Amino acid sequence: MRRLALWLALPLLALAGNAFAQEAAEAALSVDERISAAVAPFVNPIVSTVFFSVPILGVDFPLIVGWLIVAATVFTLYFGFIQVRGFAHSISIVKGDYLDPNDAGEVTPFQALTTALSGTVGLGNIAGVGVAVYLGGPGATFWMILAGLLGMASKFTECILGVHYRNEYPDGTVSGGPMYYLSKGLSEQNRAGLGKFLAVFFSICCIGGALGGGNMFQANQSFAQMAGIFPAMADSGWLFGLVMAILVGIVIIGGIKSIARVTEKVVPSMAALYVGAALIIIFANIEAVPAAFGAIIDGAFTGEGVVGGAIGALIQGFRRAAFSNEAGIGSAAIAHSAVQTKHPATEGYVALLEPFIDTVVICTMTSLVIIITGVWVPDSGVSGIDLTSQAFSSNIPWFRYVLAVAAILFAFSTMLSWSYYGMKAWTYLFGEGKARELVFKFIFLVFIVIGASMGLGPVIDFSDSMIFAMSLANILGLYFLMSKVKELLNDYNARLRSGEIRKVGKEAAAKRA
Amino acid sequence: MKELYLVGFDDTEPSRRAVEFAIARAKASSGKILLLYVLEWSPYSFLTNEELAERHGRRKEELSRAEKIMEPIVENVRASGVECDVSVRYGDPAELICEHASEHEAVQIVVGRAGDSPFKARLLGSLVVTLAQVTPVPLTVVP
Numbered sequence: 001m002r003r004l005a006l007w008l009a010l011p012l013l014a015l016a017g018n019a020f021a022q023e024a025a026e027a028a029l030s031v032d033e034r035i036s037a038a039v040a041p042f043v044n045p046i047v048s049t050v051f052f053s054v055p056i057l058g059v060d061f062p063l064i065v066g067w068l069i070v071a072a073t074v075f076t077l078y079f080g081f082i083q084v085r086g087f088a089h090s091i092s093i094v095k096g097d098y099l100d101p102n103d104a105g106e107v108t109p110f111q112a113l114t115t116a117l118s119g120t121v122g123l124g125n126i127a128g129v130g131v132a133v134y135l136g137g138p139g140a141t142f143w144m145i146l147a148g149l150l151g152m153a154s155k156f157t158e159c160i161l162g163v164h165y166r167n168e169y170p171d172g173t174v175s176g177g178p179m180y181y182l183s184k185g186l187s188e189q190n191r192a193g194l195g196k197f198l199a200v201f202f203s204i205c206c207i208g209g210a211l212g213g214g215n216m217f218q219a220n221q222s223f224a225q226m227a228g229i230f231p232a233m234a235d236s237g238w239l240f241g242l243v244m245a246i247l248v249g250i251v252i253i254g255g256i257k258s259i260a261r262v263t264e265k266v267v268p269s270m271a272a273l274y275v276g277a278a279l280i281i282i283f284a285n286i287e288a289v290p291a292a293f294g295a296i297i298d299g300a301f302t303g304e305g306v307v308g309g310a311i312g313a314l315i316q317g318f319r320r321a322a323f324s325n326e327a328g329i330g331s332a333a334i335a336h337s338a339v340q341t342k343h344p345a346t347e348g349y350v351a352l353l354e355p356f357i358d359t360v361v362i363c364t365m366t367s368l369v370i371i372i373t374g375v376w377v378p379d380s381g382v383s384g385i386d387l388t389s390q391a392f393s394s395n396i397p398w399f400r401y402v403l404a405v406a407a408i409l410f411a412f413s414t415m416l417s418w419s420y421y422g423m424k425a426w427t428y429l430f431g432e433g434k435a436r437e438l439v440f441k442f443i444f445l446v447f448i449v450i451g452a453s454m455g456l457g458p459v460i461d462f463s464d465s466m467i468f469a470m471s472l473a474n475i476l477g478l479y480f481l482m483s484k485v486k487e488l489l490n491d492y493n494a495r496l497r498s499g500e501i502r503k504v505g506k507e508a509a510a511k512r513a
Numbered sequence: 514m515k516e517l518y519l520v521g522f523d524d525t526e527p528s529r530r531a532v533e534f535a536i537a538r539a540k541a542s543s544g545k546i547l548l549l550y551v552l553e554w555s556p557y558s559f560l561t562n563e564e565l566a567e568r569h570g571r572r573k574e575e576l577s578r579a580e581k582i583m584e585p586i587v588e589n590v591r592a593s594g595v596e597c598d599v600s601v602r603y604g605d606p607a608e609l610i611c612e613h614a615s616e617h618e619a620v621q622i623v624v625g626r627a628g629d630s631p632f633k634a635r636l637l638g639s640l641v642v643t644l645a646q647v648t649p650v651p652l653t654v655v656p
Contacts, residue, residue, distance in 0.1 A: 096556060105572045105603030107565050108556040115565055172570020251561075261559060268559075338565040420562035 043462040050465035050472075059308030061315055064468045068322045071475040072150035075157050078482055079489070083152035083352050090349040097503045098346065106340035109350045116335040116351065118267055119417030120358050122410035123221050124324030126274075126403065127385040129366040133376055134383035136316025137306040138292070139299025141367040143317025148359025151327030152352040157478050159351035160485050161185060162333030163344035176337020177421075178202050178330035178470075179428040182477040185484060195477070199428070202330060202473040206425035207440075208466030209331075213323075214418025215444060216451025217464065219244055222411035223452045225385055225404045241452025245445040247412065252419050252441050267413050270406045271362070277402070278365035281395045285372045292371045306378070322468070324363055325355040329467060330474035334421050342501060345492035348485075419444050515596065516544035519619035519650075521551065521610045521640075524582050527625025531655040532586060535623045536593050544620070545596035548586065549613050550579050554603035576601060607643040615649045622652045 053060035076083065092098070094109050132140040158178065165184045166176030179199040186195025219241055227234040250256045282289060300317075303309030326332060332354060336347050370376055370391040382390060385407065393400040419441065426440040427433070495501045518535040522528045535546050552575055560568065579601045590597040602609050614622050627641055641654055 099556070101604075104556070105552065105554050105575070107560065107568045110557055111560050112565065115560055115562055118559075119562075168569075172573050173567050174569065175566065261561075335562055335565070338562075338568065340569055417562055 046469075047461045047465045050469050056311055059311045059315065061311065062319070064471070065315060065318045065322065067475060068154075068328045068468075068471055069147060069150065069318055071328050071471075071478065072147070072154045075153035075478070075482065076150050078486070079153055079156065082156055082348075083149060083356075086156075086349050086352065087356075090353050092503070093346050093349050094353065098501065100342075100504055103340065107338060109339065109341075109346065112336055112339040112347070113350050113353060114268070115417075116332050116354055117357060118413045119331065119335060119421075120324065120326050120354060120414075121267075121271060121362060122414040123218060123385070123407060124320065125358065125362045125366060126388050126407060126410070127221055128320040128324050129363050130370065130384040130387035132316045132320035133367050133370050134378075134387055135307070136313040137299045137303060137378070138295040138367070138371045138376070139297075139301070139303055139306065139310065139313035140317035140320070141296045141364060141371070142300030143314045144321040144363055144367070145317075145360055147318045147321035148325055148327075148355045148363065151321065151325050151355040151359065154328040154475075154478070155325075155332055155351040155354055156348040157482060157485050158328070158330055158333040158474065159336040160344045160348035160488055161478070161481055162337035163339065163341060163347045164484075164488060166337040174338050175424060175427070175432075177334035177424055177428075178474045178477065179206075179425060180337075181333070181481065182473065185481045186477065188484075189480060191480065198473040198477050202470055202477075203425035203429050205466050205469040205473070206330070207422050207429075208462070209329075209470055210418040210422025210425070211444065211447045212462060213464055213467040214421065215415055215447050218411035218414050218418075219448045219451035221385060222408045225389070225407045228386065228389070229400060229404050238449060238453035241449035244412070244415075244452060245448040248415055248419065248448060249441070249445050251416060252444070253438065267409050270402075270409050273402060274406055275362060275365055277392060277396060277399055278369050281369050281392070282365070282372060284395060288372045289368070292368055295371055296367075321355075321359050321363065322471075323464075325358040326467075327355045328471045328475050328478075330470050331418075331421050333474075334424050335417065343488075343492050343495065345489050348489075415448065516542050516620045517617055518544055518546050519610065519614050519617065519622050520546060520548050521606065521622065521624040521644075522548050522583070522586070523551070523606070523625070525625060527627070527655060529586075529625070531623045531625040531653075532590065534653070534655045536590055536595055538621070538623075539595045540593065545598070546590055547613065547617060547619065548583060548590075548597065548599045549610060550583055550599065550601045551606040551609050552576075552579060552601065552603050553606060555605070572603075606640050607647065610644060611647055611649055619650055622648055622650055624652070624654055626654050626656050 050064055051062045052064075053062045055061070094113055096108060096110065099108060129144070132144060136143075158181075161181040162176045162178070165181035166174050167180060168174050179202055182202060183192075183195045183199040186192065186198070222244075223237050223240045226240060227237070233240070298304065299306070299310075299313055301310050303311070303313045306312045306316075308315070322328070332351055336351050339347055339350075341347055366388055370387060373391045373394045375382070375387060375390045375394055385403075389400045389403050392403055422444060423437055423440050427436060430436050492501070516539075518539050520528070520531050520535045522532065532546075532548070538544065539546050564571075580599075583599050583601065587597050587599055600613065610622060610624070613619070622644065624641060624644065644652055645654075
């Protein structure tokens, strides 16, 4: 038990950043400790159940990580490597090749993709990768990429179901996501009871995940980054949280979309700046790239300098990839179910690009920079966002400020997305209605302040575990429903062949008119 | 075939004057009028999750509101004895106006000037400028 707790606490402690953790611990010791002690008896059993680990070759392997990877592998095989075969088709759909001009004004595949990405590209790509490389060595990168590639099949599966089983209301709004496909899909198979149970289980975990991983974790980590740069702010976490809460509140309660839109205009350019800076560092050290890839491949199978060797690298890579791209978690299915499409299968093709962009491209960039710049020192205590920050500023000194701003903006957009996911789960449980939504939104805002002002290890552990727990219900349902997805996919392919669904070029449109 | 005047309509005063202008022209040449109401829309703009979910409903609302706005305008044109069609579309105004002009072989595009105040004109004036550069048929800007 104790070893497990230590194993869990380590990345989070490390993540919190050494300077911040120490100062915060001194400043708010009593309050933190009291709250931690109060929730620990309830939280710890849940955390240790979700992250139940079995020792493999001397390393604790959390079964939940295996659960996600096995599922991704099953879907990859079941759909015949759809992420490879369907990749070109995905790009073509996102480019809008299949959009009917008469449907202009509806949500386009590109918009659905960017909205879903804004929820997943975030601290996981900056802080999470730092943790993975710190604990898992360069080899963790290899497993992270593999997990990202496999995860594409999970997203494909869940997003098709999300669209197929969504609810459409008379006013034209839509609600979809795992809670709807679990209950509706399984009742089609005469498993209504199980479906309902899984849907409720998923919703509860989704609310927990929204308040935790999608909120407190984000607030906490972006504040840690701020405090690292402006040490004077280290004690004003509550103030930071309050400002964040007000800004988020203006968007989700005040309905002022312009702030969201401003952020979202900035976030893609931040992402571009981030990737650009990573590329600059990689090209500046181009001679070190072959060695870096060598270290990644070697590390993946030997695990030199890593606790647990190759298995240790694998666990870290898989775990952080899952946390970053959320494949199999079910959150993306909520975001994607709103899209207007002639066939649910198109949404699967769009969604499979997410783990690719998030993990295979952006996460790999981060870890390449960390490896190339050689800032990774095993057991140095520099991990998470600090490690990434060090790596970037070793070549471009002022880049740590960009990274801090990026972290805050990423955190902000992730919070907005998760506030929506959590609210959808909330209204699924308690019914739709403005007053009920308001209650959840208010709770959400309170948790931002809590997350930013305290280093509540157990609470953050708990929320981390809630995000993963969503996958328990979701993936179980996906196994039951994957034959349905195949049915939908076959139907889609038949329509593609018959020409019923076809590319709509400018010329074709002009001819028809 | 009757000569077609394409009017880019956007529910502003100048665009109403553009309709009046087109009526006079159409009457003189016994032509007809096509009113094009473009709802600005980019397939690449960012939407929040909530907007994503509401989009389908919003679109219906916007279309029916646009139709309601167009109704009295069309009535007015027809009352003056000129044949009139309406098209409400989503997209980029300049692009759609040019597309419609070539498709329907309009003899002239008529639009209102950008705004009644110089400030507004600066802000919103890009449509007329863009049109002036790419229009496939003669373009009239009504003050």
